[in-house]
Amino acid sequence: MFNKISFWLNNARVYSLPITLLNCLVIFIFALKQNGNPYLGLLAILGSGLVHMATNLIDDYFDYKILIKDENYINSAQNCKCLYLKSGQATTKDLKVAICTFLGIAAIIGGILFFTSGYYVALLALIGLIIALTYQKLSLKGLGEVAIIIAYGPLLYEGIYYVMTSKFSLEVLFLSLACAFFTNTILYAHMLMDFDGDECSHKKTLCRYLGNKTNALNFILFFYITAFILISWLSYKTNNYWYLLGLLTIPQIIDLYISLNQFNQDKTNVPKIYPWHYPLDNWKEISQTPDAPFYFRFFYSRNIVTNFMLLICIAILVD
Numbered sequence: 001m002f003n004k005i006s007f008w009l010n011n012a013r014v015y016s017l018p019i020t021l022l023n024c025l026v027i028f029i030f031a032l033k034q035n036g037n038p039y040l041g042l043l044a045i046l047g048s049g050l051v052h053m054a055t056n057l058i059d060d061y062f063d064y065k066i067l068i069k070d071e072n073y074i075n076s077a078q079n080c081k082c083l084y085l086k087s088g089q090a091t092t093k094d095l096k097v098a099i100c101t102f103l104g105i106a107a108i109i110g111g112i113l114f115f116t117s118g119y120y121v122a123l124l125a126l127i128g129l130i131i132a133l134t135y136q137k138l139s140l141k142g143l144g145e146v147a148i149i150i151a152y153g154p155l156l157y158e159g160i161y162y163v164m165t166s167k168f169s170l171e172v173l174f175l176s177l178a179c180a181f182f183t184n185t186i187l188y189a190h191m192l193m194d195f196d197g198d199e200c201s202h203k204k205t206l207c208r209y210l211g212n213k214t215n216a217l218n219f220i221l222f223f224y225i226t227a228f229i230l231i232s233w234l235s236y237k238t239n240n241y242w243y244l245l246g247l248l249t250i251p252q253i254i255d256l257y258i259s260l261n262q263f264n265q266d267k268t269n270v271p272k273i274y275p276w277h278y279p280l281d282n283w284k285e286i287s288q289t290p291d292a293p294f295y296f297r298f299f300y301s302r303n304i305v306t307n308f309m310l311l312i313c314i315a316i317l318v319d
Contacts, residue, residue, distance in 0.1 A: 018302075022309035023309065024048060044163045045160065118166065153176040156180075255276075
């Protein structure tokens with residue numbers, strides 16, 4: 001049983017869960033400083049994590065449907081994409097059961113929060129479910145980033161804040177958008193590196209709508225700059241200039257931009273690893289595989305977001 005649970009947690013990309021938890025931590029700390037209920041907050045965080053992993057599996061299900069129909073997509077997609085399905089370790093029926101299990105547990109948690117916090121929980125949960133079930137289709141239309149910004153922004157932040165304090169907040173809205181634009185860069189970097197595979201499968205992501213890899217790469221700066229503008233504005237409006245600590249991530253962003261540009265030129269390129277690139281999960285093993293160039297940049301983009309979130313948590317705590 002333990003091996004089975006571990007298997008599906010890995011397939012659901014549990015390694016990406018810390019980003020959800022860090023976003024949750026930001027608003028959890030913020031709500032605690034407003035005398036929010038920590039127990040309801042922790043329940044909401046657990047439910048959010050389960051929905052996140054279910055969404056990853058749902059995305060796999062639809063991607064696999066494309067993979068098995070399009071030989072060009074199989075050859076150009078990242079080797080790690082849907083590997084557990086391609087290798088026969090699990091079937092699509094197994095995948096459906098796993099998705100329903102994650103969503104089922106999340107629904108139970110949502111029911112508890114509904115009775116303890118009020119009917120707004122049901123509305124927020126419904127919006128979250130719609131995004132989870134339609135994310136892949138939205139992504140095909142170049143709207144995946146919009147879905148992520150909504151899900152990781154107002155929906156997540158206002159939702160946790162509401163169950164902890166029984167109210168909504170304009171300050172939370174701007175905080176959520178700043179963090180969501182930053183968080184979205186992980187998804188965007190992933191899609192940028194999947195540009196060729198998505199092109200072969202005719203998958204219309206935002207990167208592909210931008211026409212070419214150079215335009216797509218440059219657009220990642222829009223998300224970072226927007227996040228910095230929002231957090232700077234929030235700093236000014238709340239008179240909490242500790243929020244500007246988030247700007248300390250700028251040197252890493254420049255480094256990532258250079259690295260992604262190298263990937264655009266050569267998909268086999270693995271840059272020299274420096275201490276500020278870490279942590280890189282299981283890097284000793286991954287570095288020996290063809291997926292190393294992809295995973296290095298994916299982990300690094302995640303780490304930059306992690307650093308930003310931790311700096312924002314510090315800003316809230318010291319205010």
